[in-house]
Amino acid sequence: MSKQLPLAAIDACCSPLAREPLSAEQAVELSGLFKAMADPVRLRLLSLIASHAGGEACVCDLTDAFDLSGPTISHHLKVLRQSGLITGERRGTWVYYRVHPEVLARLSAVLVPGERNVPA
Amino acid sequence: MSKQLPLAAIDACCSPLAREPLSAEQAVELSGLFKAMADPVRLRLLSLIASHAGGEACVCDLTDAFDLSGPTISHHLKVLRQSGLITGERRGTWVYYRVHPEVLARLSAVLVPGERNVPA
């Protein structure tokens, strides 16, 4: 169930938004990633994992940062996982998550305003 | 109704996601921007506007690119406008939209993977 789709999607994608119009397909793929980040809890989870010492964090670390039930956190982690932004690995009792920096980097590159056709 | 809230939000925001954990407030503000981009139609609109000659596009240019009703396009433009990603200006019969490159730039900067505490 470790789907890496988004990496492929990201590989095809994209010159910066502002360089040339996105195709419908590119837009669908990119919107999936943005959708995964379009929630405050998921953004904080992503940030907590990415900034955690060692580049990984276990679910137990994450749950304490929120006033939410365990299953809700688990749900959000699943969304992030399925979008390809993070991966999880079980080691003994605990599950550790880490981010895919390439995906963040590509996303960042897509957003860079970049040079467009400026008026003369 | 020309709300520039998100620019202020963005000003306060943020060191890269991966540098330090987002606060709850920062996460809410950022998620608002990502939510605005979490739709294929809005992403394409944004891209069409940003990449259009002169840095601006009128609604009439945009509508033709989609199999959607005018009101639906108008709705999506409103979402983008309220999020602070674009502004619209009426000139005569037509309304022209352009992006706020600063917002894109800040967003891009937030996503850059950046250096985190790497294991020794």
Added chain:
DNA sequence: TCCTTGAATAGACATCCATCTAAACAGTGA
């Protein structure tokens, strides 16, 4: 003034989504 065209608003409707509780699964240790 009236008509036409471009664009936004209002309201309805179906779908999606964040959250919860209850239950199941995974691993550790007695």
Added chain:
DNA sequence: TCACTGTTTAGATGGATGTCTATTCAAGGA
């Protein structure tokens, strides 16, 4: 094997969201 802790899955529910049609507003021309 049993009990305990950590994590995920299943199912339900209320609220948010994308789309539409009908209507209204804005600007220009006959």
